[in-house]
Amino acid sequence: MSSFWSLWIIALVAINILGSWWLLQANRKIAKGEGATTGHEWDGIQELDNPLPYWWYLMFLGTLLFAILYLIFYPGLGNFKGLLGWSSTGQWEQEVARAEAKYQPIFDRYGQMSVEQLQSEPQALKMGQRLFATNCSVCHGSAATGSYGFPNLTDAEWIWGGQPQAIEASILHGRQAQMPAWGPALGDEAIKQVTEYVLQVSGRDADPQLAQAGAEVFASTCAACHGPDAKGNPALGSPNLTDAAWLYGGSRAEIAHSVRAGRQGQMPAFADQLGHERVRIVAAYVYSLNEASGQSSP
Ligand code: HEC
Ligand code: HEC
Known part of the structure; x- marks a missing residue:
C-alpha cells in the first residue's frame, strides 16, 4: 500500500473513533433535566429526555478503548503492523x-x-x-x-x-512420454497398414493383407521403441501394444490417431x-x- 493510502486509512479510522466518542459525549447532556419529555408521544407512550444509563455509557467507552488497543497491537491502521507483529500468514x-x-x-x-x-x-x-x-x-x-x-x-x-x-x-x-507424430513421415497408406498390424498383434480383427504390410512398417519404424514383439519398453515409457490396456483407447481410429499425431503424456x-x-x-x-x-x- 502506498503511504498516501496508508495515511488515508489511518485518518478515516481516527475520524471514526473520535466521531463515535463525540457522539457518545453529545448524547450524555440532557437539555431539560431528568424526567422531562422530548415532546415525542406515540400511542400514549412518551419519550423522556433521560441520560444514557451509566453502565451503557461505560460499555460504549469500553468498545472504543478495545478498538484503540486492538489497533495498537494488531494490524489495521494502514501500513502499521501492530506491536505484536501478528499476521494471518504468520499464524x-x-x-x-x-x-x-x-x-x-x-x-x-x-x-x-x-x-x-x-x-x-x-x-x-x-x-x-x-x-x-x-x-x-x-x-x-x-x-x-x-x-x-x-x-x-x-x-x-x-x-x-x-x-x-x-x-x-x-x-x-x-x-x-515421447511418441513422435508419424503422419508426415509415413503418409496415410502406411499409417493404415501399421494400424491394422497393431490391431492384429493385440488380438483383434484386422485386415490380414494390410497388417502384413504394416508388419514391415512396424519393424522399421516402431520396433525401436515398442520392441520387435510390440511388448513395449518401460525405460522409454512406450506401452505394450499387444495387451488390452490402452492409454488412449484401442479403437482403430484412436490407434491411427496416436500414430499420426503422436502422444506426449506427462506425469x-x-x-x-x-x-x-x-x-x-x-x-x-x-x-x-x-x-x-x-x-x-x-
Ligand atoms: C496432471 C495429471 C497427473 C497428476 C496430478 C498425477 N499424475 Fe500420475 N500420471 C499422469 C499421466 C498423464 C501419466 C502417464 C504418462 C505417460 O503418458 O506415460 C501418469 C503416470 C503415472 C504413473 C506410471 C504409470 C505406469 O503405468 O507406469 C504412476 C505410478 C503415477 N502416475 C502415479 C501418480 C501419483 C501417485 C500421483 C499423485 C502423487 C500422480 N500420479 C499424479 C498424470 C498425472
Ligand atoms: C521414439 C519412440 C517411439 C516410436 C518410434 C514409436 N512410438 Fe508409439 N509410443 C511411444 C511412447 C513413449 C508412447 C506413450 C505415449 C504417452 O504415454 O503419451 C507411445 C504410444 C503409442 C500408442 C498409444 C498406446 C495406448 O496405450 O494408447 C500407439 C498406438 C503407438 N504408440 C503406436 C506406434 C506405432 C504404430 C509406431 C510406429 C509407426 C510407434 N508407436 C512409434 C514411443 C514411440
Missing part, C-alpha cells in the same frame, strides 16, 4: 510448523521403510490413500483406475514399470511438492492397489 506458518512437528517423526519413520515393508503398515497405507486423494485423483481418478490419457494404476499393465522402485521414480521425478514430478517420505508413502499405497487385486508385477 498459518505457525500452524503448519506445529503440524510438521507432530507428523514429521511419523513420516520420517515410514520414509525409512521400503515400499514392500509398508504393505504391512495399515496406517501408512491410509495416509497414502489420503495423499493420493489430494494430489493424484484429479488425474488418475479417486479409485486410481485412470481415464483417457491417464493410466490405470490398479491393473498389472505398467508403462514405466510396476516394481516398487519404478512406481516411486514415476512419482518422484515425473515421466514425459508431473512430486519430489519438491511432497518430499521423499510422502512420495514413499503414496507409492506404497499405489503398490498396495495391485497387491489387493492380486496382480502385482514381480
Whole structure:
C-alpha cells in the first residue's frame, strides 16, 4: 500500500473513533433535566429526555478503548503492523510448523521403510490413500483406475514399470512420454497398414493383407521403441501394444490417431511438492492397489 493510502486509512479510522466518542459525549447532556419529555408521544407512550444509563455509557467507552488497543497491537491502521507483529500468514506458518512437528517423526519413520515393508503398515497405507486423494485423483481418478490419457494404476499393465522402485521414480521425478507424430513421415497408406498390424498383434480383427504390410512398417519404424514383439519398453515409457490396456483407447481410429499425431503424456514430478517420505508413502499405497487385486508385477 502506498503511504498516501496508508495515511488515508489511518485518518478515516481516527475520524471514526473520535466521531463515535463525540457522539457518545453529545448524547450524555440532557437539555431539560431528568424526567422531562422530548415532546415525542406515540400511542400514549412518551419519550423522556433521560441520560444514557451509566453502565451503557461505560460499555460504549469500553468498545472504543478495545478498538484503540486492538489497533495498537494488531494490524489495521494502514501500513502499521501492530506491536505484536501478528499476521494471518504468520499464524498459518505457525500452524503448519506445529503440524510438521507432530507428523514429521511419523513420516520420517515410514520414509525409512521400503515400499514392500509398508504393505504391512495399515496406517501408512491410509495416509497414502489420503495423499493420493489430494494430489493424484484429479488425474488418475479417486479409485486410481485412470481415464483417457491417464493410466490405470490398479491393473498389472505398467508403462514405466510396476516394481516398487519404478512406481516411486514415476512419482518422484515425473515421466514425459515421447511418441513422435508419424503422419508426415509415413503418409496415410502406411499409417493404415501399421494400424491394422497393431490391431492384429493385440488380438483383434484386422485386415490380414494390410497388417502384413504394416508388419514391415512396424519393424522399421516402431520396433525401436515398442520392441520387435510390440511388448513395449518401460525405460522409454512406450506401452505394450499387444495387451488390452490402452492409454488412449484401442479403437482403430484412436490407434491411427496416436500414430499420426503422436502422444506426449506427462506425469508431473512430486519430489519438491511432497518430499521423499510422502512420495514413499503414496507409492506404497499405489503398490498396495495391485497387491489387493492380486496382480502385482514381480
Ligand atoms: C496432471 C495429471 C497427473 C497428476 C496430478 C498425477 N499424475 Fe500420475 N500420471 C499422469 C499421466 C498423464 C501419466 C502417464 C504418462 C505417460 O503418458 O506415460 C501418469 C503416470 C503415472 C504413473 C506410471 C504409470 C505406469 O503405468 O507406469 C504412476 C505410478 C503415477 N502416475 C502415479 C501418480 C501419483 C501417485 C500421483 C499423485 C502423487 C500422480 N500420479 C499424479 C498424470 C498425472
Ligand atoms: C521414439 C519412440 C517411439 C516410436 C518410434 C514409436 N512410438 Fe508409439 N509410443 C511411444 C511412447 C513413449 C508412447 C506413450 C505415449 C504417452 O504415454 O503419451 C507411445 C504410444 C503409442 C500408442 C498409444 C498406446 C495406448 O496405450 O494408447 C500407439 C498406438 C503407438 N504408440 C503406436 C506406434 C506405432 C504404430 C509406431 C510406429 C509407426 C510407434 N508407436 C512409434 C514411443 C514411440
